[in-house]
Amino acid sequence: MVSEYRKSGVDLNKLKDIHREVASMISSTYKRTILGAGHYSGVIEINNMKLAIHVDGVGTKTLLAKRMKKYSNIGIDCVAMNVNDLISIGAKPLAIVDYIAIDEPSEGIISEIIQGIVSGAKEADADVVGGETAVMKDVVNGFDVSCTAMGVVDKLITGDDVRPGDVLIGLASNGVHSNGYTLIRRLLDQGKLSWEDWGEELLKPTRIYVKPVMSVLHLIKGAGHITGGSFSKLRRITKYSLDITLPEPPAIFKAIELAGVPHEEMYRVFNMGVGMILFADKTNVEEILRILNPFVPSFIVGEVGNDLGKIRITTHKSELLYV
Template sequence: MVSEYSKSGVDLNKVKEVHSDIASLISSTYRRTVLGAGHYSGVIDVLGKKIALHVDGVGTKTLLARKARKYRGIGKDCVAMNVNDLLCVGARPLAILDYIAMDSPDEQLVREILEGIVEGAKESDSEVIGGETAIMKDVVNGFDVACTAMGIVEELKVGNDISGGDVIIGLGSSGVHSNGYSLVRRLIDQGKLSFEEWQDQLLTPTKIYVRPVLSVMDKIKGAGHITGGSFSKLRRLTNLSMEMTLPDPPEIFKVIESAGVTHEEMHQVFNMGVGMVLFTRDSNVDEVMNVLKPFGPSWILGKVGEKPGPIKITTYKSRVLYI
């Protein structure tokens, strides 16, 4: 069955094939690499220190920002998409570099994006140490932004010790974050979703999880940033079965679904209100939940099974889905 996401130009299966080819090609360069392609961030050993690196952009959400002429949130999005992934290997974010490409000089656009990047850097306790602004008429139509983030790993946490009975905790998202926007824009272009009515919710910046996750890092076995591909990303941490019951999501997800996306596909593309997932021992749950309280909504979603198997999700509609 052809999904709405593939109709909008994004075939997740083909993306996975491309990622596999890339991983195979670049692995021939590894000499000091501790953790290569295929996880949330790469990790390299530099004079006995484990340094984590990640690079990412904001995707086609930039087109909606351009439509609304609101760019500050996009800068914060770019930081979030990088530092949140650093957390998923146990890294503490330290530094950020930005890259902004435009079809023509636009001082106001650059300033607003950088204001958002600075805001995100401060929230993630990181420093913006430089960047690049490129004018590339005929290559870029409008603008694009990307960031590279660097962090230091004291203890590598990639889910290797996740085991049966471990508890799965979800941290609330601020909304759609920065994935699935090709599908969102298709619904807008078709007149099924009103951008004017839902503009604020669609442009809400991606939540930065640095402070809450670092506050419990010593109590967790792994963390999964829920981005493109939704909860399938948890397979980067373990192949054990999982059972999760999701909370009622923010209204914007229900609006997108009612605009013409199946319930199943919503849970294959979007974070559905859960932007970060943590794994911890049952004995640590109460302490972890207490520490997380000041940082916004969090929930005990379920548990990890004893054997390899699917991810079983009970949705807000009490529907059971398998990933």
């Protein structure tokens, strides 16, 4: 069956094949790399210092910002998509550079985006050290924005020491964050999802998890930023089977599902109210939750199984299996 996301123009399986090919090609350059493509961030080692680097944008969420003429949240999104991936391997964000491509100079748009980037950088305790603005009328229609973030690693967490019986802790999302917007825009354009009812909700910025995750870094074994591909990205952390039970999702996800996206596909595309998952020994869970909850609502969502196998997700409606 062709998924709604694929009908919208995004084939996740094809993207995975492309990612594998790219990872194979770039691996021939590795000289200082200790963690290459395939995890949340790359890591190199120079003079006994481990530096992490990541690059990302906010996808077609920019088109919603353009439609609603609100741009600062997009800047926060851009920072969040990078720093949340840095902390997923244990890196403390240090510096950010931005890249804005725009069809014609617009001081208002650029200023708002930068204001958002600055706001996000302050939340992540990182410096914005520069960037580039390119006017490319023949290449872009509107604008696009991306960031590159660098961090330093004291404790690298890749999930290598995750074991059966370890507990999964979910950190609440701030809504849809920055993934699945090609599908969402299709629903909006078809009139199945209302701009008036959901436009502001859909522009809410991605939650930045730097402070809570760095505060418990010494107590966790792995961290997974739930973005494109949703919970399947937890495979970057462990091949053990995972039993996950998720709470009823926030209203925006129910509205998207009612607009025509199958229940199972919702959990393959969106974060469903959980933007980050931490892996920890059960003896540390109580302390982790005590530290996390003043920052962000956090709760136990599952456990690592005894075998190498599938991700099983129990929702408020049914049980789903992922390879």
